Amino acid sequence: MIIPTIHILLIEDNEADAILVESDLQQAMGEQMTVTHVERLSSAIELIHKKSFDLILSDLTLPDSDGITTIKQLREHAVSTPIAVLSFRDDEKLAIKAIKAGAQDYLVKGSLTEGVLARVIRYSIERQRIEESNRRAQKRFQTIFEKSPLGIALVNLHTGRYYDVNPKYASIVGRRVDELIDISHADIIHPDDLQSYHDDIESFLNSGRVDCKIEKRILHQDISVFWIKISIVRFEAIASNEICYLCMIEDITERKQMIENLHQLAAHLQDIREEERTRIGREIHDVLGGTLTVLKMDLDWLSKKITAEPMHERIKLLYQLTGEAIETARRVSVNLRPNVLDNLGLLGAIEWLVRELEQRTKIDCTLESTISNLSCHNKSYETAIFRIIQEVFINITRHSNATEVDVELVEDEDDFVITIKDNGVGITKLQILNPQSFGIISMNERTQQFGGEFEISGIASQGSVVMLRIPLALVTCAEEAIDG
Structure with missing residues (x-):
């Protein structure tokens, strides 16, 4: 060498x-x-x-x-x-x-x-x-720090003070670099998100995790509101004998708006679908159902007038088939437009769904509720909740092989909670995350329509649990313990 x-x-x-x-x-x-x-x-x-x-x-x-x-x-x-x-x-x-x-x-x-x-x-x-x-x-x-397309800052999360800020960070939050050095990290957060921000930061600092991601709104000095994604990483750099955290922010306002637009579009399509279902259901009930009923009455009249065989037996068979067609039309009409919501209200409609599942499938169903009355301020929300429960019951019937289903309706501090448990084969995480699981996707979309939360979990051979949380601000509940 x-x-x-x-x-x-x-x-x-x-x-x-x-x-x-x-x-x-x-x-x-x-x-x-x-x-x-x-x-x-x-x-x-x-x-x-x-x-x-x-x-x-x-x-x-x-x-x-x-x-x-x-x-x-x-x-x-x-x-x-x-x-x-x-x-x-x-x-x-x-x-x-x-x-x-x-x-x-x-x-x-x-x-x-x-x-x-x-x-x-x-x-x-x-x-x-x-x-x-x-x-x-x-x-x-x-x-890298100066030219990064991400906003980057070194922050002491315990005190909220900035140690260093890159130009992109300052640009995203609508402040000058020297202004940020003189304020707290929390000062850029929108007042309505401030408490949740403090809760998230405290949870992160106490968790021992090395990083976390949160999404919050920020308020520019011109009062305009932006959404940012904040990625926080524990950083070994020492400034003034205090441990810093690396905070990276990204403007996600446009993405949030696109998601909101998609949710609004999904809700609009859902409303259109419900309106179309209502129209078709009404046509089936009023026109087809009425026509079949008249036909059945005429067949009954004919069966009394014509007693000679085999014509009499033929008329009786047609009478029976017409009755079955009327029942099918009624069931299709109910599925297309749940008039039980109009006649019984949301709580009564849920009870009807439970009883209908039990009668149709012979699955042992129980309903436990701590309330005697339930209604939504928005009727489209009631329809969404009804459809979610209906979809859950359809999935139980098709896929679970369950013999028992328990439905629980309770009111907690912030939400009205509907829990549905079965003892079937249990849904897997892979099935839950499958992008082709359109039923789950539909239930999630309906839940987001009214700002609720939809959770589903399962254990192999031990069944599945579905939990639907509805903000209390959207519903009216009257408490009275009932079992059914």
């Missing part, structure tokens, strides 16, 4: 000292080294700008410079080159001043040996290389 030559600049105005140092250097480093000797600081500076050196050895007292000023001027012109001081004074205070001024080492001329020189040269050069590598890494980090 070829060992690179070390180029040393020696600044020494005493010829005898210079010869002695060069001799010691030669013995210490041999052919690995070249020495360029000058007597004046000005000559050294001129050389520094013409070629690069791996190490500068300099006396403090020169014809055109004296003391610590020599080191300061050298450091100004040789920013990244290690400097070692040569001095006849064994002075600790002077050595400290020289180090603070930019020197890597302080050598006393009378105590130089081959080993000391070799060690100083290698250590100084290696230390400088490490420092230069650190400087480059810091510069890269600073460039």
Whole structure:
């Protein structure tokens, strides 16, 4: 392996000292080294700008410079080159001043040996290389920090104070960098989201997790409202003896608006679908059902008038089939438009669904409720809740192989909660997350329509649990324990 030559600049105005140092250097480093000797600081500076050196050895007292000023001027012109001081004074205070001024080492001329020189040269050069590598890494980090398309800030989450903020962060929150340094991280959060923000941060700090993601609204100084996604990571950097957290923010206002538009579109399509179902259900009930009923009455009349076989038996069969058609039309009409909602109200409609499931499938069903009356302020919400429960029962019938279903209606502090449990095969997480599970997707969409929460879970061979949470602000409940 070829060992690179070390180029040393020696600044020494005493010829005898210079010869002695060069001799010691030669013995210490041999052919690995070249020495360029000058007597004046000005000559050294001129050389520094013409070629690069791996190490500068300099006396403090020169014809055109004296003391610590020599080191300061050298450091100004040789920013990244290690400097070692040569001095006849064994002075600790002077050595400290020289180090603070930019020197890597302080050598006393009378105590130089081959080993000391070799060690100083290698250590100084290696230390400088490490420092230069650190400087480059810091510069890269600073460039990434300044140019990042994400808003980045160093924050003490315990106090909320900013330590550093990049331009993108300031741009997203609508403030100047210097303004952010003077305020708290919570000061940018929308007042309506402030309590949930504090709760989320406290939960994160107490959890021991290394990162978290939250979405909040922020308030610009011009009163405009934006949505941001905040990603927080525990950061090992220390500022003012306090641990920082790396906060990265992203403007998700447009994404939120798109999601809201999709929800509104889904709700609108749901309303259109319900209106169409109502129209078709009414047509089936009023027109088709009425026609079939008249036909059945006429067949009954005919069966009494025509007693001869086999015509009488044929009429009886048609009478029976017409009755079955009427029942099918009634069932289809009810499924298309749940008139039980209009006739019985939401609570009565839920009870009807439970009884209908039990009668149709012979599954043992129980309903427990702590309320005697339930209604939504918005009728479309009642329809959405009815459809969700209806969809759950359809899935139980098709997929669960359950023999028992328990339905519980309770009111807690903030929500009205509907819980449906079965003892079937149990839904898997893979099935829940399957993008082709359109029934679950539909139930989620309906729940979002009224700002509720829909949860589904299951354990293999132990059944599934569906929980529907409806904000109390949307419903009217009258408490009275009933079992059915």
